[in-house]
Amino acid sequence: DFMEALEEVHPAFGVSEEELQQVIQNGIIHYDTVVDEILRSGELFVEQVRSSTRTPLVSILLHGPPGSGKTALGATIAQASQYPFIKLISPDNMVGYSEQQKVTAITKVFNDSYKSPLSVVVVDNIERLIDWTPMGARFSNAVLQALLVLLGKRPPKDRRLLIIATSSLRPILTDLGLSETFDSEMRVPPISSLRSLEYVLREVELFPSDQERRDATRMLEEAGFGSDRSGLNTKLQIGIKKLLSIIEMARQEPDNAAQRLTSALMGL
Amino acid sequence: DFMEALEEVHPAFGVSEEELQQVIQNGIIHYDTVVDEILRSGELFVEQVRSSTRTPLVSILLHGPPGSGKTALGATIAQASQYPFIKLISPDNMVGYSEQQKVTAITKVFNDSYKSPLSVVVVDNIERLIDWTPMGARFSNAVLQALLVLLGKRPPKDRRLLIIATSSLRPILTDLGLSETFDSEMRVPPISSLRSLEYVLREVELFPSDQERRDATRMLEEAGFGSDRSGLNTKLQIGIKKLLSIIEMARQEPDNAAQRLTSALMGL
Amino acid sequence: DFMEALEEVHPAFGVSEEELQQVIQNGIIHYDTVVDEILRSGELFVEQVRSSTRTPLVSILLHGPPGSGKTALGATIAQASQYPFIKLISPDNMVGYSEQQKVTAITKVFNDSYKSPLSVVVVDNIERLIDWTPMGARFSNAVLQALLVLLGKRPPKDRRLLIIATSSLRPILTDLGLSETFDSEMRVPPISSLRSLEYVLREVELFPSDQERRDATRMLEEAGFGSDRSGLNTKLQIGIKKLLSIIEMARQEPDNAAQRLTSALMGL
Amino acid sequence: DFMEALEEVHPAFGVSEEELQQVIQNGIIHYDTVVDEILRSGELFVEQVRSSTRTPLVSILLHGPPGSGKTALGATIAQASQYPFIKLISPDNMVGYSEQQKVTAITKVFNDSYKSPLSVVVVDNIERLIDWTPMGARFSNAVLQALLVLLGKRPPKDRRLLIIATSSLRPILTDLGLSETFDSEMRVPPISSLRSLEYVLREVELFPSDQERRDATRMLEEAGFGSDRSGLNTKLQIGIKKLLSIIEMARQEPDNAAQRLTSALMGL
Amino acid sequence: DFMEALEEVHPAFGVSEEELQQVIQNGIIHYDTVVDEILRSGELFVEQVRSSTRTPLVSILLHGPPGSGKTALGATIAQASQYPFIKLISPDNMVGYSEQQKVTAITKVFNDSYKSPLSVVVVDNIERLIDWTPMGARFSNAVLQALLVLLGKRPPKDRRLLIIATSSLRPILTDLGLSETFDSEMRVPPISSLRSLEYVLREVELFPSDQERRDATRMLEEAGFGSDRSGLNTKLQIGIKKLLSIIEMARQEPDNAAQRLTSALMGL
Amino acid sequence: DFMEALEEVHPAFGVSEEELQQVIQNGIIHYDTVVDEILRSGELFVEQVRSSTRTPLVSILLHGPPGSGKTALGATIAQASQYPFIKLISPDNMVGYSEQQKVTAITKVFNDSYKSPLSVVVVDNIERLIDWTPMGARFSNAVLQALLVLLGKRPPKDRRLLIIATSSLRPILTDLGLSETFDSEMRVPPISSLRSLEYVLREVELFPSDQERRDATRMLEEAGFGSDRSGLNTKLQIGIKKLLSIIEMARQEPDNAAQRLTSALMGL
Ligand SMILES: Nc1ncnc2c1ncn2[C@@H]1O[C@H](COP(=O)(O)OP(=O)(O)OP(=O)(O)O)[C@@H](O)[C@H]1O
Ligand SMILES: Nc1ncnc2c1ncn2[C@@H]1O[C@H](COP(=O)(O)OP(=O)(O)OP(=O)(O)O)[C@@H](O)[C@H]1O
Ligand SMILES: Nc1ncnc2c1ncn2[C@@H]1O[C@H](COP(=O)(O)OP(=O)(O)OP(=O)(O)O)[C@@H](O)[C@H]1O
Ligand SMILES: Nc1ncnc2c1ncn2[C@@H]1O[C@H](COP(=O)(O)OP(=O)(O)OP(=O)(O)O)[C@@H](O)[C@H]1O
Ligand SMILES: Nc1ncnc2c1ncn2[C@@H]1O[C@H](COP(=O)(O)OP(=O)(O)OP(=O)(O)O)[C@@H](O)[C@H]1O
Ligand SMILES: Nc1ncnc2c1ncn2[C@@H]1O[C@H](COP(=O)(O)OP(=O)(O)OP(=O)(O)O)[C@@H](O)[C@H]1O
Ligand SMILES: [Mg+2]
Ligand SMILES: [Mg+2]
Ligand SMILES: [Mg+2]
Ligand SMILES: [Mg+2]
Ligand SMILES: [Mg+2]
Ligand SMILES: [Mg+2]
Structure with a gap:
């Protein structure tokens, strides 16, 4: 009917x-x-x-x-x-x-x-x-x-x-x-360049100031997440979804966000 | 009943x-x-x-x-x-x-x-x-x-x-x-000669003129899809169904059709 | 009841x-x-x-x-x-x-x-x-x-x-x-001697005359379907059912029957 | 009830x-x-x-x-x-x-x-x-x-x-x-001695006379179904059920019974 | 309810x-x-x-x-x-x-x-x-x-x-x-010492007299069921359930009980 | 509804x-x-x-x-x-x-x-x-x-x-x-240090006095459950659940608790 x-x-x-x-x-x-x-x-x-x-x-x-x-x-x-x-x-x-x-x-x-x-x-x-x-x-x-x-x-x-x-x-x-x-x-590749990662950090405003974000980026670079001289090899291999999740965990401890982010990325 | x-x-x-x-x-x-x-x-x-x-x-x-x-x-x-x-x-x-x-x-x-x-x-x-x-x-x-x-x-x-x-x-x-x-x-064999491929291109009128079709054929020949001297070996191995599909994709960018066709065939 | x-x-x-x-x-x-x-x-x-x-x-x-x-x-x-x-x-x-x-x-x-x-x-x-x-x-x-x-x-x-x-x-x-x-x-063995095969050809009357059948038999012998000197080894190994099917296919082209029969047997 | x-x-x-x-x-x-x-x-x-x-x-x-x-x-x-x-x-x-x-x-x-x-x-x-x-x-x-x-x-x-x-x-x-x-x-072992076999032949009366049964036994002995000198090894290994079945097949050709029996036993 | x-x-x-x-x-x-x-x-x-x-x-x-x-x-x-x-x-x-x-x-x-x-x-x-x-x-x-x-x-x-x-x-x-x-x-271990076995024999009264039981035990010892000098290794390995079953079988032939017991244990 | x-x-x-x-x-x-x-x-x-x-x-x-x-x-x-x-x-x-x-x-x-x-x-x-x-x-x-x-x-x-x-x-x-x-x-790791174990013993009051608990701990140390000089390696690897179960078994024989505890831990 x-x-x-x-x-x-x-x-x-x-x-x-x-x-x-x-x-x-x-x-x-x-x-x-x-x-x-x-x-x-x-x-x-x-x-x-x-x-x-x-x-x-x-x-x-x-x-x-x-x-x-x-x-x-x-x-x-x-x-x-x-x-x-x-x-x-x-x-x-x-x-x-x-x-x-x-x-x-x-x-x-x-x-x-x-x-x-x-x-x-x-x-x-x-x-x-x-x-x-x-x-x-x-x-x-x-x-x-x-x-x-x-x-x-x-x-x-x-x-x-x-x-x-x-x-x-x-x-x-x-x-x-x-x-x-x-x-x-x-x-659809994972994020593998520090530049992409920084772009995401800026978008989601994990850090209150540009300076703090740049400091965090430097910390990540020192931890080996930058690319090597050839500009190609990188330890970084993370899907955007997991990255967003890690960022929110880091956000729980505002004073310690950069460190938590770094160690979470290293723990993958 | x-x-x-x-x-x-x-x-x-x-x-x-x-x-x-x-x-x-x-x-x-x-x-x-x-x-x-x-x-x-x-x-x-x-x-x-x-x-x-x-x-x-x-x-x-x-x-x-x-x-x-x-x-x-x-x-x-x-x-x-x-x-x-x-x-x-x-x-x-x-x-x-x-x-x-x-x-x-x-x-x-x-x-x-x-x-x-x-x-x-x-x-x-x-x-x-x-x-x-x-x-x-x-x-x-x-x-x-x-x-x-x-x-x-x-x-x-x-x-x-x-x-x-x-x-x-x-x-x-x-x-x-x-x-x-x-x-x-x-x-039922796949298409494996440039001649057959050209025949199909003509039939489905991918290119507006004979000249453009011939240019495309030359481009394909240079990309290695022609047969070798013995007239036998060829990189080309494509079913008519897939070829027709690739042609329609190429048709989406009329100015670039020959190139898209070539790169699609190379990507197989 | x-x-x-x-x-x-x-x-x-x-x-x-x-x-x-x-x-x-x-x-x-x-x-x-x-x-x-x-x-x-x-x-x-x-x-x-x-x-x-x-x-x-x-x-x-x-x-x-x-x-x-x-x-x-x-x-x-x-x-x-x-x-x-x-x-x-x-x-x-x-x-x-x-x-x-x-x-x-x-x-x-x-x-x-x-x-x-x-x-x-x-x-x-x-x-x-x-x-x-x-x-x-x-x-x-x-x-x-x-x-x-x-x-x-x-x-x-x-x-x-x-x-x-x-x-x-x-x-x-x-x-x-x-x-x-x-x-x-x-x-129940397959047919493996030319003599048996000829017997079948005669019975089903594939060829209009005895001469044509004998010619066909010779063609098959030349193609290697006869037995070797020992009278034992032979390429021929075909079930009567498949043989009858091949014969009917050959019958479709009367002028060419012997040849089709031979090539069908060779294709097994 | x-x-x-x-x-x-x-x-x-x-x-x-x-x-x-x-x-x-x-x-x-x-x-x-x-x-x-x-x-x-x-x-x-x-x-x-x-x-x-x-x-x-x-x-x-x-x-x-x-x-x-x-x-x-x-x-x-x-x-x-x-x-x-x-x-x-x-x-x-x-x-x-x-x-x-x-x-x-x-x-x-x-x-x-x-x-x-x-x-x-x-x-x-x-x-x-x-x-x-x-x-x-x-x-x-x-x-x-x-x-x-x-x-x-x-x-x-x-x-x-x-x-x-x-x-x-x-x-x-x-x-x-x-x-x-x-x-x-x-x-429960199979029958493996000629003596047991002869015993069975007598019981089921395959042969019309004792002489014929003895002739058959000799034929079987010559075919290798007797035991070797040690009295142990023997080709004979047959269940009583299969033996009775073979005997009945042999009974179909009364004139040829001994031979059929022997060849059936050899064919196992 | x-x-x-x-x-x-x-x-x-x-x-x-x-x-x-x-x-x-x-x-x-x-x-x-x-x-x-x-x-x-x-x-x-x-x-x-x-x-x-x-x-x-x-x-x-x-x-x-x-x-x-x-x-x-x-x-x-x-x-x-x-x-x-x-x-x-x-x-x-x-x-x-x-x-x-x-x-x-x-x-x-x-x-x-x-x-x-x-x-x-x-x-x-x-x-x-x-x-x-x-x-x-x-x-x-x-x-x-x-x-x-x-x-x-x-x-x-x-x-x-x-x-x-x-x-x-x-x-x-x-x-x-x-x-x-x-x-x-x-x-729960199996019985593995002759002493335990003798204990069971006494309990279930397989033998009419102590003398006969001791004779049987000696027979078992001679058959190798005693322990070696170290008092450890022994051929004897039998669950109490199976042992009781074997004893009852032996009881069927009273005159022969010791022998049947021994051969049953050896047959395991 | x-x-x-x-x-x-x-x-x-x-x-x-x-x-x-x-x-x-x-x-x-x-x-x-x-x-x-x-x-x-x-x-x-x-x-x-x-x-x-x-x-x-x-x-x-x-x-x-x-x-x-x-x-x-x-x-x-x-x-x-x-x-x-x-x-x-x-x-x-x-x-x-x-x-x-x-x-x-x-x-x-x-x-x-x-x-x-x-x-x-x-x-x-x-x-x-x-x-x-x-x-x-x-x-x-x-x-x-x-x-x-x-x-x-x-x-x-x-x-x-x-x-x-x-x-x-x-x-x-x-x-x-x-x-x-x-x-x-x-x-969630198992308990692997004697200190943690002693902590648990105290909490559940297995022993009536501190002295007895310390004696038991020493017994465990001698049995090899302490860590080696590096303070790292230890035989001890036991979940808290099993530990609590073992403690209750030991509690059944108050006079013998330390010993039963030790042998239970060794039997794992
Ligand atoms: N550039 C982007 N591409 C895709 N997703 C993005 C992008 N930027 C942000 N996102 C967000 O990231 C998340 C991506 O998760 P999504 O479920 O799409 O990933 P997925 O690859 O399908 O995961 P899974 O493998 O678990 O299926 C979504 O929440 C999406 O909104
Ligand atoms: N010479 C040809 N032979 C067969 N198909 C042709 C030919 N020329 C054009 N076509 C078209 O090509 C397509 C062939 O697709 P078809 O489904 O028959 O292939 P298929 O081998 O059965 O594929 P699949 O392996 O997916 O089953 C059809 O759309 C048909 O109309
Ligand atoms: N001498 C023959 N013996 C058996 N079949 C014969 C003979 N001569 C002619 N034929 C015909 O050949 C065919 C044999 O086919 P049949 O189905 O019996 O074979 P099959 O071995 O059972 O085949 P499959 O392995 O497919 O079961 C039948 O059509 C039968 O009439
Ligand atoms: N000494 C015998 N022992 C057993 N069966 C005998 C003996 N003598 C004659 N027979 C007959 O031989 C036949 C033995 O067949 P039976 O089905 O018992 O064998 P089976 O070992 O059980 O066979 P299967 O392995 O197929 O189960 C029976 O028909 C039986 O009447
Ligand atoms: N000391 C004993 N311990 C156990 N059973 C004994 C003992 N003495 C005598 N028995 C009898 O022996 C038999 C042991 O059989 P039981 O079914 O308990 O064995 P089981 O190890 O469970 O066997 P299964 O492996 O078949 O399960 C029982 O009939 C029991 O009464
Ligand atoms: N620090 C502790 N952490 C966890 N449980 C503890 C602790 N202290 C005491 N307990 C007790 O120890 C027991 C732990 O058992 P629980 O079932 O949680 O272990 P589990 O790892 O889940 O075991 P299973 O692997 O069998 O699932 C509980 O009874 C709990 O009350
Ligand atoms: Mg998804
Ligand atoms: Mg199809
Ligand atoms: Mg069939
Ligand atoms: Mg049966
Ligand atoms: Mg049981
Ligand atoms: Mg649990």
């Missing part, structure tokens, strides 16, 4: 505003040019799907170490598309789902997307969606097989779909045969 | 027009003689099934690397047969099916085919149908066993059946004992 | 005429003395079961490479017995059965046989009945265990049973502990 | 006459002193259970190669006990049972036995009861665990129980931890 | 007299000082639980080779405690239970014990409770996990619990992580 | 007083500065969650050898937070739960916590929650995957959550991919 139809229509042509907001709560800090490059590439793919008739389906993969910002960047690209249908498929909403329930939930989002002329689906954290664990190499083959098909299945006539997937375990995806289903891949 | 009987009859003697169209949306580009050879061989098998009484069952395998065009070619041969019963068994329509549901769906198509005097069944992407994953060598033995029997089971008296299967993983099929059930095999 | 009893009785004392016909549609070509020897041995076992009181159960195994004619020979022996109960247990009729359903179906045939004074049961293609796959050495242990017992279980008093099983994977049967349940084994 | 109670009582205090008869249809041929020794030992265990209060439970294992006569000997000992409760637990009656159904059936027999003052239970063919297969070392752990407990569980006060188990795979029983649950073990 | 409540209360505050009697039917023979030491240690733990407020839970393990008397000793300690709640958890009462049923039954006993101010629970034969089999190292992880928690879970306020577990497979318990949950362990 | 709502609300905004009390029944003995450091760090995390808006979720891990006091310390930190929602997730309350029931129970606690502005959840004994066993590396992947998500899932807007997890098997957590979900880790 009508009410059911309405319900059916609602998720099919909708934007899951709230969920997207949730994952980009802390905003995007432009600590490096790579951040802008990724966002710009995303924009190009959004345009390709909108315009090319030969490729009604484009699927891309954002990969990089844990906490490097994949989900936030993927959600940002999706939201900027302004397509009528934008959906996030996230393990956060599937805790305790059985294999079959996961497959059903994932398939539903894709089927809904096929009803909109233009859609973008963010498939977040593939390793969690497939219940991957390195010990014994266990995973849900049911979810994997569903993804293998859905990531490559052409939408029906006159429908177009952009798929943005994220993962911290690209080598595993390759072993699982998932890599070759993507049209393109983009790496 | 009558309505049910009708429904029963309908799929049994029908051609799944729409599904076949879907997989050959982009048409067949005749970039190499091998394309025509495959189509001609297919025609011969179609004739054999129609005429020979001793072989009421013929099953063939189209194999080749991902995206080389197996499904499109298989569907084209099937459609050209003009048999009264033509059906596509595709993983795309079975997302989230349980093992048992897959077996049932597959078996139904075969049972339906046995009701038509002349039938062709395309069994697309065997590795997906059996839920194959290289990690741990997992797969659905239930679906595999059903295929092992169905691919070799003679249709009932006065019924004839052509089976066209596709796969990107021929070595696995051999390991699974599937290879020897086929009467014949045909390899 | 009576109707049910009738139905119960019918399969118990019946001959599955149609199924047996189906598997020997193409008849038996006597291309070699081994064919007659197998049929004669079968006859002797039929007599033993009929006459000896000490061996109310005799079970034999027909094994040989794929397509060598095991099923056709087994069915021929069974049919020639003229016992009141003759049944074929075949994977062809069990597509999509669960383990339990297979066990039930197999057990039913044996239980039915125990009601007839004289019975023959053909257990066709054991590897398929047990869902065997070489990858991971998977199989249905439930079906295997049922067979292990049923192949060795004495029928009740005053009942006699001949079991004829077929398999292409005798070594596997040994590994599974199945071999030692058989009272006797017979090997 | 009463009828149910009756049924309950019947198996509890009953002797499964028919089943025991079935497995010793061909009688016991006393081809060697070992046959009598086994039967006499069995008698002693029967007496121990009847008389000793300290050992209300005695469990013994009859083991030996396939067809050596374990089941027939076990059943003979059981039947000779003349205990009020004698039961055979045999895989022949459990074809297609699930693990749980097997456990239930086995447990029921033991529970029934606990109601009789004196009971003997024959647990036939342990490897088949536990669904053992060497490939992948699969077996039903549920049935195994039930046996591990039941073979060692003391019957209730004033109840006594003799357990006679049979198996062809004693090493496996040891690996499974089953061996140490038995109070005693007896080996 | 009231009846249910009654039933609930009954097992909660009760002593399973009968079951305990059943496992110590043959009494305790004090063949060595170690027997008394074990019983005295048990007494001390009984007192600790009764008196110390800091350790409301004490769990101990009795381990030793099969048949060394673990169950009888554990039950004896439990019975001597005179606690209001004494329960035996034994595989003998759980034949054919599913994993889940075992967990439920075990948990119920513990939950019942928590209602009594003072309780002792005997957890007999852990390897059988967890369905352990060495082949493939299979076991019920569900039961194991339940035990891992229950053996270490503090009873509620004002409740005290002594747990006595038994096992023949201490190394396996360690591998499973179970060992470290026990507060203390005691080893 | 209202009653249901009440029930729903109750656990959502409540402190599980009783359960927390249960695990810290024996109080905290400040035998070493590390004890205070851990408690102080805990306090800081409690403050961070209360105050920082950028980190609404903080998760920490307390790890150390069995019985080192992890649960008691975690519960103490939680209780001291005085947050409106404090909950303990403990295997003790999930004996016999199926995988799915565990996931449901765990998820419920987290979902309840999301309704409170400030919450702390103690996830006790992760290895037991996931049914970990070293043999065969078995564990519940369903529970693991739920934890992997829940430990990193941001609470909804305006909700804050502190997670305190405990484990004795940190290396396993790393292998399972769980380690990197924690914002911080703290090690």
